[in-house]
Amino acid sequence: MRNSLTAALDIGTSKICCLIGLPGEGESIRVTGIGHHVSRGIKSGTIVDMDAAEGSITAAVLAAERMAGETVRDVVVGVAGGQLSSRLIDMQTGLNGGPVRDVDLRRLLYGGTPETEPHRVLLHAVPVGYSIDGSNGIHDPRGMHGHMLAVHVHEVTASATAIRNVTTCVERCHLNVSDVVANPYAAGLATLVPDETGLGVTVIDMGGGATSFAVFLEGSPVFAGSVPVGGTHVTNDIARGLATPLAHAERLKTLYGSALPSPSDERETIVAPQVGEESGGTQNHVPKSFLVSIVAPRIEEILELVRAELDPVGASRIAGRRVVLTGGACQLPGVPELAARLLDKQIRIGSPAGFAGMAAATSGPAFAACAGLLRFATEDTGDLRNHAGYRAPATDGLLSRLGPLGRIGGWLRENL
Ligand SMILES: Nc1ncnc2c1ncn2[C@@H]1O[C@H](COP(=O)(O)OP(=O)(O)OP(=O)(O)O)[C@@H](O)[C@H]1O
Ligand SMILES: [Mg+2]
Known part of the structure; x- marks a missing residue:
């Protein structure tokens, strides 16, 4: 275990998160700095606007540095897209x-x-x-x-080009990329318990623009991948379906969205302002069931896409009965139930475990991948290529x- 301060940078489609920490007591990692910022310039886990992304990364890292009272130079960066x-x-x-x-x-x-x-x-x-x-x-x-x-x-x-764009962007923020890690692998490191990784488990990180997944067996990651669909697509569907601005769609999704119908859906009405008429203009009144009819097919599609990646290689068979869902989008009500049905597995929601000093706001599933990056950086994960002389993956x-x-x-x- 390295004894020095380590920084992890998760460049997500929805938010950029930076965690600074060091090995703590026993198994835990002590987090000393936390910073997160709304993501700009990232689409499906890939950088599409260098300047915008640079601004968001700098803001997140600065916030973490301020909290830790230290300046970081080296960061471990995670990638969710990049066609893993x-x-x-x-x-x-x-x-x-x-x-x-x-x-x-x-x-x-x-x-x-x-x-x-x-x-x-x-x-x-x-x-x-x-x-x-x-x-x-x-x-x-x-x-x-x-x-x-x-x-x-x-x-x-x-x-290679996706990784090069990430490293270039991070370097423009005056940081050095000490390592690049597949996000689903990191998500597993943060959320899974040894019994799960031993017997076989699939971790699915449902983010904003991408859903990535990894299968662990006998303690090691044996399969990983990603599909370029996530919670942002659900929001876009709602915005389009209700002709409401994206910010309202996001709010309606988190307040009332569900991937499973319930008998009360017909009685409950939600109000959606119309695009271009936000201030006192026309408002759309629709039953909650309409929202569910938009959300559920998209979540189903995401889970089907993941299954289509896992099944042909036999990954779901070797992964046993357990699936751990993580990432911000798995918090949508009904997602675990739908996943249990479609993947035919036992589901639990995974949040970062074994981290001291995580603020309540960053202890949820959306921060699992970033926490896992920190664990990857502070512990020996047995990766062949992850050695002291490791060069940036160019x-x-x-x-x-x-x-x-x-x-x-x-x-x-x-x-x-
Ligand atoms: N309480 C909630 N209920 C439903 N959805 C939520 C909730 N909180 C966050 N989300 C959704 O989670 C998504 C963001 O998840 P997350 O923060 O894991 O993404 P990210 O890491 O930035 O993106 P990615 O990993 O895809 O690059 C957004 O689509 C957001 O709407
Ligand atoms: Mg993510």
Whole structure:
């Protein structure tokens, strides 16, 4: 664990959040600075207006610095969009029947790793399990005998240009990007308990412009991805459906929105001012059921899109029965129930856990990803490419990340 101050920056579509903290007592992380600001210039988790985004980032970081009473230089940044993609790669090496030595592991992990596809950068490379002569489920193969040693490595990549835009924008704010992390992975680190990551769980971060997800099994992330739809789309649908300004649509959504119909919906009436006639003009009176009929299909669509990513690769099967929903948009009433039905899983809402000093306003699901970034930065997560000499993700290829200082879980690192 690093002992110094660390800063996490979550550049979301709805809000930019900056947390400053350091390792606290026991398992917890002590948060000393919190700053958040409405997001400008971000669409579906991707930067579309550099100047606007720069202004929002600076405001969030300044607020966190003021609270912490310290200035930060290095930040760990999360990405939710950027076309996250995930694959499991197999690497193997011969053993000549002898016991597995450290040199065998080095040859396995550092020799002849497949290249990252063009125009993609590697965000994570996590070894998720070894096998010897076809026997799977080995966590530490050292000392075991066999002829063929293999490892599954979970790689998460993102669009190179999206990442470059994020790093450029952050650097324009006089900050240094020390690490880039896939947001759903961070959301899992903040919200999941060891029993869940051990048995299998899917974490779904329903944000403003993107919904990202990660599957954890036996303690490691084994699948991750994202779909470019989130709570903002629900708001846009309401604005269009009721011909009301976006600010009113957002308010109606948080006050009365629901993804599930209820018998009282026909009796309750909501009032929506019409676009262009906000001050004393025409107002639309509609039953609450009309709002539900706009919200529910969009939430269903988001969940179906997530399922369509998880099912073909068997991710929902290996993830067991548990889904943890997080992100601001999962707070819409009825979302957990709808998710339980559509995904056929047990659902719970996940908020950041194990953080001391989080203000009440930032302890909800919308801040899970940012809290997870802080945890990623302060703890050893066993990521192959996340080592001290790690360069900003501009270079291509896994090999360049796997220098001799590779941080690959405590037990292996000791021998490098
Ligand atoms: N109480 C609430 N009820 C319903 N929706 C809510 C509530 N609070 C926040 N939201 C919605 O959550 C969304 C924002 O979530 P979040 O803050 O997690 O997004 P973000 O991290 O900025 O975006 P992204 O991760 O997609 O880039 C918005 O669409 C907002 O309307
Ligand atoms: Mg987010």
